[in-house]
Amino acid sequence: MQFTLKTYALAAIAFFGAPLLAQANDISIYTPNFSLIDPSNPNPAVIGMSQFDVWTRIRRGFSIPDLDNAQVVSQTEFYSSRPDYFERTTLRASPYLFHVVQELEKRGMPTELALLPFIESSFNPQAFSSAKAVGLWQFMPATGRDFNLKQNMFKDERRDVLASTDAALTYLQTLYAMFGDWQLALAAYNWGQGSVQKAIDRNQAAGLPTDFASLAPLMPAETRNYVPKLQAVKNIIAAPEAYNIALPKIDNEPYFVTIGKTRDIDVKVAAQLAELSLDDFRALNPQFNRPVIIGSSDTKILLPQTNAEKFKKNIIKWTQSLSSWTSHTVGSARERIEAIAIKFDTTPAILREVNHIPPRMLLKAGSTILVPKTESENSDITAEVANNATMAVAPDVPETRRIFVKVGKRDTLASIAGRYNVSVSQVKSWNSLHRDGVSRGQSLQLQVPNRMASSGDGSIRRASATTQYHKAVIVNKRGERKERIVKVAQTASKTHEKKAVIVAASKKSKPQSTKTEILASARSSRKQ
Numbered sequence: 063m064q065f066t067l068k069t070y071a072l073a074a075i076a077f078f079g080a081p082l083l084a085q086a087n088d089i090s091i092y093t094p095n096f097s098l099i100d101p102s103n104p105n106p107a108v109i110g111m112s113q114f115d116v117w118t119r120i121r122r123g124f125s126i127p128d129l130d131n132a133q134v135v136s137q138t139e140f141y142s143s144r145p146d147y148f149e150r151t152t153l154r155a156s157p158y159l160f161h162v163v164q165e166l167e168k169r170g171m172p173t174e175l176a177l178l179p180f181i182e183s184s185f186n187p188q189a190f191s192s193a194k195a196v197g198l199w200q201f202m203p204a205t206g207r208d209f210n211l212k213q214n215m216f217k218d219e220r221r222d223v224l225a226s227t228d229a230a231l232t233y234l235q236t237l238y239a240m241f242g243d244w245q246l247a248l249a250a251y252n253w254g255q256g257s258v259q260k261a262i263d264r265n266q267a268a269g270l271p272t273d274f275a276s277l278a279p280l281m282p283a284e285t286r287n288y289v290p291k292l293q294a295v296k297n298i299i300a301a302p303e304a305y306n307i308a309l310p311k312i313d314n315e316p317y318f319v320t321i322g323k324t325r326d327i328d329v330k331v332a333a334q335l336a337e338l339s340l341d342d343f344r345a346l347n348p349q350f351n352r353p354v355i356i357g358s359s360d361t362k363i364l365l366p367q368t369n370a371e372k373f374k375k376n377i378i379k380w381t382q383s384l385s386s387w388t389s390h391t392v393g394s395a396r397e398r399i400e401a402i403a404i405k406f407d408t409t410p411a412i413l414r415e416v417n418h419i420p421p422r423m424l425l426k427a428g429s430t431i432l433v434p435k436t437e438s439e440n441s442d443i444t445a446e447v448a449n450n451a452t453m454a455v456a457p458d459v460p461e462t463r464r465i466f467v468k469v470g471k472r473d474t475l476a477s478i479a480g481r482y483n484v485s486v487s488q489v490k491s492w493n494s495l496h497r498d499g500v501s502r503g504q505s506l507q508l509q510v511p512n513r514m515a516s517s518g519d520g521s522i523r524r525a526s527a528t529t530q531y532h533k534a535v536i537v538n539k540r541g542e543r544k545e546r547i548v549k550v551a552q553t554a555s556k557t558h559e560k561k562a563v564i565v566a567a568s569k570k571s572k573p574q575s576t577k578t579e580i581l582a583s584a585r586s587s588r589k590q
Contacts, residue, residue, distance in 0.1 A: 114314055115311055115312050115313060115314050116159050116160050116163060116312040116313070116314050117299060117309055117312065118314075119163055119173070119314055120159075120163055120173045120174070120176055120177070120299065121173075121299065121300055122173070123163070123166065123167065123172060123173025123174075124172065124173060124174050124296065124300070125172040125173075125174075126172045126174055126175075126244040126245065127244075127245070128293065128296075129245065129274070129275070129289060129290060129293045131275065131290065133286065133287055133290035134290040134293045134294055134297070136290075137287065137290045137291045137293070137294035138293075138294040138297050138298065138305075140294070141294055141295060141298055141305075142298060142305035142306070142307065145305075145306060145307055145308070148298065148307055149307065149308055149309070149310065151180055151184045151185055152180075152185075152309055152310055153310045154184065154185040154186065155179070155180065155185040155312075156310055156312045156317070157317045157318065157345065157346060157366075158179070158185065158187075158198065158223060158227075158317075159176060159312055160312065160313075160314065160315065160316055160317055161223070161224070161227065161316070161317070161318070162176040162179075162227055163176050164316075165227055165228065165231055166231065169231060169235065171231065171234070171235065172244060174292065174296045175231070175234060177292060177295045177296060177299065178199070178230075178248075178251075178292060179198040179199060180292075180295050181288065181291045181292055181295065182198065182199055182200040183197065183198050183199070183200055185198060186198075187221050187223060187345065187348040188221065188344075188348050195220075196218065196220045196221055197218075197220040197221040197222075197226045197348075198221075198223065198226055198227070198230075199220075199226050199227065199229070199230035201220040201226060201229065201230070203220075205233070206219070206220045206226075206229070209229035209232060209233055210229070211225055211226060211229050212225075212449075214448060214449055214450075214451060215351060215352070215430065215448075215451045215452065215453060216350070216351055216352050216354070216356050216443075216448045216451065217349050217350055217351060217356070217448070218349055218351055219349055220349075221348040221349040222348075222349035222362075223346065223347075223348075223349075223364060224320070224362060224364070225349070233251065234247055234248075234251060237250045237251060237255060240255055240259075241255075241258065241262075243273065243274070245273070245274035245289050246258055246262075246272075246273075246274055246277070248288060248289050248292065249274060249277070249281065249285050249288060249289060252284065252285045252288040253281060253282065253284075253285040253288075257281075258277070261277045261280040261281065262277065264280065265277060265280070274289060316367070317366060317367075318346055318364040318365055318366055318367070318370075319364070319365060319366075319367055319370045320362050320363070320364060321362070321363040321364075321365060321370060321373065322359075322361065322362060323355065323357050323361045323362075323363055324357045324358060324359060324361065325357040325384060325385075325442060326354055326355065326356055326357045326384065326385035326387070326442040326443060327354070327355050327357065327384040327385055328353055328354050328355070328384065328385050328386055328387065329343065329344070329347075329350055329353050329354065329355060330353065331380075331384055331385070332347075332355060332363060332373075334376075335372070335373045335376040335377050335380065336365050336369040336370070336372055336373040336376075337369060337372045337373075337376070338365070338366075338369055343365075346364040346365065346366075347363055347364055352387075352416065352417075352432055353387065353416060353432070354385050354386075354387040354432065354443070356442075356443050356445070356448040357442060358445045358448075383435070383440075385435070385442065386434060386435055387416075387432045387433070387434060387435060387443070388432075388433060388434075388435045388439050388440065388441055388442070388443060389430050389431070389432060389433070389443045389447050389451065390402060390406070390430070390431055390432075390433040390439070391428065391429070391430045391447075392425045392426070392427055392428065392429045392430075392431070393427060394427055397425070397427075398424065399413055399414065399419065399424070399425065402431075402433065405433075406433040406434050406436055406439070407434065407436060408433070408434050412434075413431065413432075413433065416431075416432050417431040417432055417453065419431075419453075419455060420455065422457065422458050423455040423456065423457060423458055424455060424456050424457070424458045425453065425454070425455060426454040426455060426456055428452070428454070429452065429453040429454055429455075430447060430451035430452065430453060431453060459512055460512055461511065461512055462509040462510060462511055462512055463509070463510050463511075463512045464507060464508070464509055464510075465507075465508050465510055466505050466506065466507055466508075467482070467505070467506050467508055468503060468504070468505055468506075469500045469501060469502055469503060469504040469505075469506060470502065471502055473500065473502075474498075474500065475489060475490070475495075475498050475499070475500050476498075478500070478506060478508075482508050482510055483510075483511075484508060484509070484510070486498070488509070489506060489508065492506075492507050492508065492509060493506050493507055
């Protein structure tokens with residue numbers, strides 16, 4: 063399909079001149095500018111869009127010196143021996159390549175850099191590495207923040223096609239300015255500029271050259287092969303027929319346009335209005351982490367040209383709410399997911415799935431989650447909430463833990479209750495006692511607060527007034543009983559406030575704690 067300047071002018075008039083209903087009055091559609099000038103022609107003139115495709119345009123802009131070594135030969139053989147993989151990856155690249163090439167030409171950068179996501183992510187915008195790098199350009203969290211890529215609960219701009227491409231090209235330009243060599247800049251993109259600079263310094267000190275080939279022996283295997291991989295892909299793109307590779311046709315024209323959206327809209331609704339499958343919509347808009355797109359002045363949705371027109375027409379006729387989600391901030395650690403689900407007329411399973419809450423985990427106070435809109439809670443999510451929302455979880459463990467304590471020779475009901483920081487009436491209730499007396503050797507059941515009953519090292523913390531040893535039976539989650547010798551150690555703070563630590567240990571316990579260890583434990587108990 064051919065486009066002319068006249069076509070885009072008419073399209074712009076149609077988009078911006080049509081009356082909108084209130085539901086759609088915040089929609090704006092931007093058609094990207096693109097060059098119709100042949101960059102290799104010394105006498106610029108407008109040329110037809112169909113005269114060459116994006117692959118031809120990329121080839122014309124190759125300007126990084128070729129690398130020719132054993133690694134390049136090996137990588138070229140690797141890719142050319144897998145034509146299905148190569149063709150599948152280039153097909154996946156087709157929605158993005160025109161935009162990337164356009165941005166490279168604007169900056170006067172080598173166009174073979176448009177092939178870098180082939181190495182980084184196989185042109186999968188949802189790619190996620192074990193090192194937590196994501197997106198087409200595989201930005202790490204910290205590097206993404208360095209280049210102003212927002213990462214919050216609702217959006218990760220490391221996956222954003224426009225934002226991440228802009229950041230990646232800026233980063234590559236920065237590296238080239240540091241090293242004055244594109245091969246070293248690429249090595250630094252993979253290995254880090256500090257590592258490359260150290261390698262340069264080492265060779266300079268030894269009186270050795272500092273080009274990529276000379277520094278390669280100092281690099282890890284991944285980086286040694288990184289530039290050769292790009293050279294191998296470049297070789298195949300330059301002459302695909304020589305390797306029996308069929309490249310998909312990619313027209314030299316914009317694949318998508320940008321829609322500005324200032325109101326919340328569900329991802330499913332946006333895809334439906336654009337008449338796109340959910341997978342196709344997410345391929346262009348992978349940055350949205352939740353089922354709702356938060357509306358703001360900088361929210362951008364990418365759609366193919368024809369689908370953008372459908373989106374505009376369909377949203378005018380849309381009579382339902384654009385978004386079915388709002389936010390809820392957990393005010394208390396005791397606000398369970400089950401209670402939140404009842405409040406917002408949904409199920410715990412839906413809340414866990416939408417908010418990525420793992421099983422057997424509770425939300426900590428201050429966490430913000432998505433919940434369905436209701437009649438009383440139906441507002442859009444504010445930009446402030448979206449930018450600052452956090453979610454923290456903790457294991458869903460019982461508030462109390464059952465233990466069994468044998469009554470000692472000098473024990474009373476009051477002393478046992480005080481020892482475990484519970485009341486006498488609670489002890490009597492748990493054991494169905496009708497009087498205050500207890501007998502030596504008698505077994506009593508206690509419900510001890512879980513945060514005090516068990517810590518990571520098996521210790522129990524509480525306040526006490528004496529240092530004693532007691533035998534206790536602790537019941538684990540499987541109902542198994544285990545005997546423990548419990549030592550109650552006391553110390554005093556500077557204000558003479560008495561604190562204590564109970565350390566649970568088996569009969570084969572470690573030697574008695576030193577005074578320094580007891581003091582350290584007591585200080586720890588004061589912090590809790």
